[in-house]
Amino acid sequence: MQVPRTFLLTYCEFQPFLLQERVLFPFVDIRIYFPPANKDRVGVASCCNSSQSRLNFIPIWYIYSCVTPELCSFVLLSDMASDSVFVIAIDFGTSYSGYCFSLASGTDQIRQVFWGTEHGLKTPKTPTCILFDQKQEFRKFGYDAVMKYKSLPSSEADKWYFFQNFKMILYNMKVTYGMEIEASNGKTLPALIVFAESLRYMKQHALNTVQEASFHTVCDPQEITWVITVPAIWSAAARQFMRLAAIEAGLISDIISEKLIIALEPEAASLWCKQLPQQGFITEASDKKKFEDSPGIQYIVVDCGGGTIDITVHEIQENHYLKELHKVSGGGWGGNRVDENFSAFLREIFDNGVWDKYVKDHPTELQHMMYNFSLQKCSASREAVYIRCYYNLTRVAESRKEISQFFREVTGAVWCDGMIMITYEKMKSFFEYSIKNIVGTLREILGKPEMAKVQYILLVGGFSTSIILRDAIHQAFSKKYHILCPMEAQAAVAKGAVLFGVNPKIIASRISARTYGVKVCTRFDAAIHDFSKRFVSKVDGLVYCKGIFKKLVGIEESVNINEVAEYIFHPVEPDQTSVRFAFYSTEKRCPQYVDEEGMELLGSCTVPTPDTSLGKKRKLRLDVKFGLTEFKATATDITSKQSRTVVIDFLTA
Secondary structure, three states, X not given: XXXXXXXXXXXXXXXXXXXXXXXXXXXXXXXXXXXXXXXXXXXXXXXXXXXXXXXXXXXXXXXXXXXXXXXXXXXXXXXXXOOOOEEEEEEEOOOEEEEEEEEOOEEEEEEEOXXXXXXXXXXXXXXXXXEEOOXXXXXXXXXXXXXXXHHOOHHHHOOOEEEEOHHHHHHHOOOOOOOEEEOOOOOEEEXXXXXXXXXXXXXXXXXXXXXXXXXXXXXXXXHEEEEEEXXXXXXXXXXXXXHHHHHHHOOOOOOXXXXXXXXXXXXXXXXXXXXXXXXXXXXXXXXXXXXXXXXXXXXXXXXXXXXXEEEEEEEEOOOOOEEEEEEEEEEOOOHHXXXXXXHHHHHHHOOOXXXXXXXXXXXXXXXXXXXXXXXXXXXXXXXXXXXXXXXXXXXXXXXXXXXXXXHOOOOOEEEEOOEEEEOHHHHHHOOHHHHHHHHHHHHHHHOOHHHOOEEEEEEEXXXXXXXXXXXXXXXXXXXXXXXXXXXXOOOHHHHHHXXXXXOHHHEEXXXXXXXXXXXXXXXXXXXXXXXXXXXXXXXXXXXXXXXXXEEEEOOOOEEEOOOOEEEEEOXXXXXXXXXXXXXXEEOOOOOOXXXXXXXXXXXXXXXXXXXXXXXXXXXXXXXXXXOOOOOEEEEEEOOOOEXXXXXXXXXXX
8 A cells, every 4th residue: 555645734723832743544653743942833744654664754844833723734745655646626617617636645625726816706716718918928817817808998908819618619619639719809819729828827826726735845746636627528529639738738748648637527526416415415405314325326417517518327336436327418508508698688688789889899898797697697596686787888879879768678677777687587588598408308318217216416517506597407306306406516526526536436337428439341241231332452352341330339338447348450451560440439329331420530540560470360459448538548469569558539530
């Protein structure tokens, strides 16, 4: 057993005399000594590893001279060995982003970082907004980007690059290396730059926080495991794009680095919720036990984010692990849809081009107005909301007619002394698209016979804090299911991602969302094969059929995390010095060819086979792991006994 290098120590009080603090860990006995004459409070920790019967003394670099009883401090014991000291999980959301961190040796003290204090706020996330200047150089992220952009004159703002909600591009569009993102003013930048600079900012902010928490002790980057959360419904290409952005941002150095783990957002939320006590939910459960203490219990997780809704179904296993029971579902029905409907409503009110002119000429004011609305939509009250109407909207509107006249024919909104009052019923109408899709998908999943034992519906994510959304789910399903929402709904994904980073194997099995396979050739059989796919070997004259789909795993099949599928292939031509594997996916259960309708080319890789002495008798073994959050394969040239990890290029497919 490896002894962790870092421990979380909670100091209740520092006395002016000798203090001996004894903390017990598995195989480790630690004592902290503070000499009475040492005014700088520099301590010495003695660490005895009882399994090796040795005693080491490690200096604690700096202890604050005044420590309050509430302070929880990190102390780095730099003499001890472990692969990772910290796990830092970045919840990179469509609307808001944040991170949590913990010691890799234990997750009972997951630290939550709060944002916006310099702006009079305190939130678990910061807006996923990034600002570049006229030279396309990064300037601000989060609240700082929002505030800076708001402060720019309209003429100046038109020269800068302000991006928000840009994460959705990886869901809505085909993902490629060179794809670009459009800023609020229509200007564009490469998507990889926008994502990488965002992650770079989050990385540096996290490292600074960890440094402060560990009293500015030097921390080797190799001692950190990073976790980035992504929607479960994202494509393999989108997940790989985030890994590339992480490389550009300096989180990792190569594409296959195991220091970066991709976590699926609903899974992360599930991990956090399953270990919560009853009082950890807004609506109390009927059973006082934690979910993880009740093996066999089944529940559905609805991760309600700003961009996407992710839905998965889990069962608690005997060892507290999770088994996925249904393939992930969902769509782009998140909270931003509500914002879009509100914006469309304002366009109806301020007609004849008034709203469009305001949007074009005053983007910073518009951003402030929409941000105000985004906070109101997640209100916990069932009352009308008031949205401030800013100066330039009033000015543009009154250039046509007196502003109250715009509301004469409007139902559900009233002009009220510089504010737009929106009735609760009208507010609910903005949610209709999202609610219709969420409820419909839940009915479809829960209506299946294999879902008969599901007892709970867990609502997580920032959008789930909306009383309108929770009321709709409660009305549709409360007669049969317990509807629960954790107290920290917005932080559930980030905190669960830390748990996943410490133990990625805690998800015991997953359900394949599609049928996956590889393109192969086989001997031509006129009885079953398409004649147009027939070809003749240039060397031995044998007749083959090309474009055959070789299934590796089928849709809705359960795949264990530790399960490795092994496949043996042979070269078609005896003089081949490389073999190209092209991977495809489809929603069909038993496709025959890779060019069938609905077939998607995921990516490809080429494996060198330089030794041609055995001709077509050579064997190439492909070991594939499908149960992971990312596609992982290892190719072995059995002739040369050499193995290599196959990096599937999903971005140039």
